[in-house]
Amino acid sequence: MASRFWTQGGDSDTEEEEQENSEYEDGSDAEQPAGDNAGATARSRYLRDQASDSDDSDGQHRVIKSARDKRFDEMASTVDQMKNAMKINDWVSLQESFEKINKQLEKVVRVTESVKVPNLYIKALVMLEDFLAQALANKDAKKKMSSSNAKALNSMKQKLKKNNKQYEELIAKYREKPESEDEGAEDEDEDEDEESEAEEDPSKIVMSDEENDDEDDEDEDDRDEEGGGAWQRKTSKKDKLMDKQFMKDPSEITWDIVNKKLKEIVAARGKKGTGRVEQVEQLTFLTRVAKTPAQKLEILFSAISSQFDINPSLLGHMPINVWKKCVGNMLLVLDILEQYPNIVVDDMVEPEENETQKGADYNGTVRVWGNLVAFLERLDSEFFKSLQCIDPYTREYVERLRDEPLFFVIAQNVQDYLERIGDFKAASKVALRRLELVYYKPQEVYDAMRNLAEQTGTEEGLEDGDESEEKQSIEENRGPPVFISIPELVPRKPTFPESSRTLVDALVSHIYSYGDERTKARAMLCDIYHHAIFDEFSIARDLLLMSHLQDGIQLMDISSQILFNRVMAQLGLCAFRAGLIQEAHGCLFELYQGGRVKELLAQGFSQNRYHEKTPEQEKAERRRQMPYHMHINLELLEATHLISAMLLEVPNMAAAAYDPKRKPISKTFRRLLEVNERHTFVGPPENVRDHVMAATRALSKGDCHKAFGVISSLDIWKLLRNRESVLEMVKSKIKEEALRTYLFAYSSCYDTLSLEQLTSMFDLSKAHVHSIVSKMMVMEELQASWDQPTKCIVFHNLEQTRLQSLLFQMADKLIILAENNERAFEARTGGGIEGLPPKRREGMDYATSGASNRWQDNYVSGASQGRQGGGYGGRLGYGGRTGGSAQAGGGFQRDHSGHGSRGAGGYYGGTGRTSYHASALRGAQVEGSAGMVNLSRAGRI
C-alpha cells in the first residue's frame, strides 16, 4: 500500500495526514487501525471547529445557510434541465446547461466557503460522461445529428474531458459507491470539508520548506482565508490533486506526466487569475519529481523565470526571500550543468519536443532552452532595485547588502561555467556584472566584504546543512523522493583575491578581450573609477584619455553616462587628494555647471523650477538612482570643487581686477561669490559653501592663515583616509595662492618688496617664494624683477597711459565705423565683401584655442609633482553602518539651472563648444556629460 510506504519514519503529524489520505483513497477500507481513525476524527473535529470559528468571526453564518440552499436549488434545477436535454438528445442546450452548472458550481463553492465540490455536481458530471460515451458510441445517431448539434457534441466532449480531469478522483469515488449520493447533503459537505482540509496539507508543506509544520497549517489557512477567493481555492485544490496524483504512485510518474504538467503550468503563465506565487510553488514541486536532469533543468528555468514574474511592476523589487530562492535555483542549475556536461543551455534554437526525455545516462548533447546570462543579469538588477527601494537608514538595507556575496557566488560560477564551455562573450557580460559590484569599493570595504563572505560562508554551510537535512526529511516524508539528486558541485562560497585590484584587473582584462563595445566601455569606466579610488590619478587619467571615451559618451545609454559622470567626480576627488588642483577643477567644474550634480550622479533629484517633469520622466529617473552605498559623498565633492575653484579663481580675480576682458575660470564660483557678496551681513559659515566663501574672502586679502582655518574647520575632511596629508596639501596650496593673490592685488602699491617680508607673511620657505615669484615673472603675470643682492622684488609699473587707453578706444570706434561703412557699401552694391569678417573671426578663434592648451600643460606639469596618497571611504561598513554620514544637505543645493545653459566653459576653449550645443538637445543627462567631455577633448588637442 502506497500510504504505508510513505508513512515509514515520519513523525506523528505527517503520519496523520498520510492516514487521511489513505482513508479517502481506499474509502471503505476496514483494515485501518482504530487509533489512526481516532486521530483522524479528532483532527477533523478540530478542523471543523476551525472552520466554524472562521465562519463565526465572519458573522455570516445564517446568510450563508440560506444562500447555500438557494444555490443548491439552482443547481438541482439545472441538472433537471440537463436531464431533459439528454432525453431529446439536444447537445446545444446541454452545452449551455453545462456551462451554467459550472458557473453555479463556482457560486456554490464560494457560498459554502469550502473547497469541496457538491455531490450533485459530481453526479451530473457522471451522468453527462455516461451520456457522452453513449452518444459517441452510437455512430449512426451521430451521423444523423444536425450540424450544430454535432458541433456542440464535439465541443462538449472536449470540455467535459478537460473539466472532469479536475474531479477525476471524485468521479471515480462516486462511481464506486453511488449510494453516498443518498446521504444528506449537509453531512456529505462536512465530510468533504474534512477531506479537503486534510488534503491541502501536503501541498502546503511542500510549498513552505523552511517554516515549521505546525504553524504552517494555520498560516496557510489564514492566508487562504484572506485571499478568500474561489479562484485561489480552486487552484490550490488543483495543485493538491496534482500533488496527490504524483504522490499516489511515485513509481508511475513518468516523464510525460511531468512534461505535460510543466507545459500546463507554463501555458498558464501570465494569464489572468494565475497566482504567481502558486505557480512558483508548483514548479518547485515539479523540480523534485523531474525524471531526467535535462527535464529538471528545464523546470528550474521556468521556475526561475516565474520567480522573476512575481514582482509585476517595474518600480518595485522582487521580494528578498524570493530572490534568495531564485539564487538557490540558479545554483541548482549550475550543479546540474556541472554534473552533466552533455547538457547544453541555449536560447538560440528551439529545442526538440522530447529533448529532455533523454536520461542521465544519455551520452549525446542535450539542448535545453534557457539563458543563464539573462537570468544572472536579471538577478543583479533585482538586487540593485531592492537596494534602490530600501531605505538606506534601516537595518534592512544592511541586511540586504549582506546578500551581495551570495550574488557574487553565482556570478562567479556562471562565469566559470561559461568560460568552460567557451562562451567568452557571455562570460564577459557576467564579468561586467561582477565588476560593477566591486569597482566602487575601496580596499577597506572590499576587505569587509571578503570577511563577510568567509564568515557567512561557514555560517551558511551550517545553515545549509540544517536546511538540507530538513529538506531531506521533508522530502522523505511527504513528497516523492527527488528522482534526480544533484550533489552540490559548484562552490557555495565566493572566493575573493587578496586585493580588489587583482580582482578588478582579472575581470577587466577578460572583458577587454571578449566583451562587446558597451561592455568594454563600461568596464573601462569601472577600471578608471577603481584606479581613482586607489589614488592612481595618472593611470586613471591616461586610461580615460587613451580610451577616447569622452568622444562617444554622449551617444551611449544613460546609465553609462551616469557611470561616466561618477568616474569624472571620482577622478576629480583623486586629483584633489593628489594636490592637482587644476585637474581636479577640470574634472569637476562641468558637473557643477548646471547645478544638477545630484541628477548627473543619479544620487537624488533636483527640483527644476522652470520645467516640470512628467511622471514618466520622474519614474525613469527614479529607476536610474544609485543605491546609497554607492554614493559619492556630495559634500566632499562640493568642497573639493569649490576649494579647487577658489584656489584658481582668487588669484585670477586679483590679476584681472581692472581688466574686464579676462575670462573667469569658474563661472559657478563667481556666481556664488556674487551671491555671497550681496549679503549685507555675513554670519558664521554653516555649510560647505559658506565655509569656502569665507575662506575666499580671507584669501583675496592674502590672509592665508584665516583662509586655511576656515577650510580646515569643515568636518567632511574626516571622510578622507589620509586626512592629515590632504590638509597639509591644502594648506600649502592656500599659502601659495595667497602669495600670488597678494602680489597681484598689491604689487602696484610697492616699489620693492623684500623676500623676507613675503616669507614671514605667508609662512613659506624662501626657495618656495622665490620659485613662485619667479614663475609669475616668467609668465609675465608680474611686472617685476629680482634684485639678487638685496633679495628684493623690484616692481616696474607698466600701466598704460591714459592717452594709450584712449587710443585703444579710438581704434575700437574706428573699427565700428569702418564696419558700418562696409555694410553701407554692401547694401549699395548688393554683395558682401568677403574676407574681412571671417578673418577677424579666425583671429578670435586662435585666441581661444590658445587658452585651451592649458589643461594639457598642467597635466604634464602635474604629473611631475609628487602625488600624495589619499583615499576616502570606509564609510560603508558591511557589518553595520557607522550612522548616516550627513548627506549633502539640500539647503545649499539651490537651483541655479536658470543660468545653467550659459554655454560650455569658456576657459577650456571653444573647441568642444559645438558639440556641447549639439548635444544640448539630447536631454538632461546627456547635456551634462557631453559638457564634461569638452575638457578632456580640449586637453588632447
Next chain:
Amino acid sequence: MANTMPRSFLQAAATSEEVAPPLRVVQIEGLAVLKIIKHCNEFLPSLVTGQLLGLDVGSVLEVTNCFPFPIREEDEEIEADGANYQLEMMRCLREVNVDNNTVGWYQSTLMGSFQTVELIETFMNYQENIRRCVCIVYDPSRSAQGVLALKALKLTDSFMDLYRNNNFTGEKLREKNLSWVDIFEEIPIKVSNSALASAFMTELEPELPVKQCDYDRLKLSTAPYMERNLEFLIDCMEDLSAEQNKFQYYYRNLSRQQAQQQTWLQKRRVENMARKAAGEEPLPEEDPANPIFKPILEPSRVDSYLITNQISNYCNQINGVATQSFNRLYLMKALHED
C-alpha cells in the same frame, strides 16, 4: 611752421593790406582782440560770447570794438534782459562815438568744439539783419600754448541757401556739389592797430628777444591737450556712428518700401489688364492714399556734416600739436646732444 603760423600781435598789426569786395579779410583792432581775450580768459571754464562792432568796408570787415554779453542763463526774463542790455550798450557806445554797427559776434570755445547746429542757427539769425557778419572764435586752451587762436568764420552762401530751405537730402547736396568742407568759410584775420598804438607798443617792447608766448611755445608737455582732443574725437566718432545707423535704418526702410511698391504695382498692373479685358477703365498706377507710397523722410545730413567738420577740426589740431611736439622734441634732443 611753429615759427610762421603764430604771429605776435605786433607782427600782425604791422602788416595790413587792402582786399577786394567779397569778404576777404577781417581786420580787427588790437583793442578788440585784447578785449575778447580778456573776456574769454576770465571766464575760462565756461564759454562766453560777446558782440563785435565795426564797419563793413568793401571786401574788408573792420572790427573796431566789442563788448561782452553777460553770462547767459536759461531764463526767459534774463533773455529779455540780455536783449535790453545789448541795446543799452549799443546806445551808450554810440554816445561815446564808438562804431556801433554790429558785424557779428565772438565766442570762446573749448578745443575747437564750436561746429554745432546752434552756431549755424545764430548765424542765420544774424544774417537776416546784417548782410555780412562773422563769428570770431577764440580758443583759450590753445592760446595757452603760445598761439593766438583766433578764427573768423562765416557760412558759405550755398550752404546758407540750402539751410534756409531746410533741404539736406543727398540728392540736393550732390546737385549743389556741397561737401562737408563747404559749410564754413574761414576768413583770414588781420590785426591792425593805429599808428599811435603801434608806436607806443614799439616803445614798450622790451630788449629781450624772448617773450612769454615763446616760453609757452616751448612747453614740452602736450599730453593733456592731446588727451582732451582724443576724448572729444571719440565722442564725435560715437555721434557719427549714431548718424550712420540712422542712415542705415533709413536705407533699409527705403528698400523695403520700394519692394512693397513694386509688388503693389505688379498687382495693380495685372488688375488693370483684367479690367482692360473686361472693358473697364484702368485704375491709376499710383495711389497716394496708400501708406506705402508715403515717402520716408530722409534724415538731414547737417548733423553728419557738422560732425565730420568737427572731426576734421580735431584731427587738424592733433596733427598740428603733434608736429609741434615733434619739432620741440627733436630740438630738445639736439640741445641735449650738444
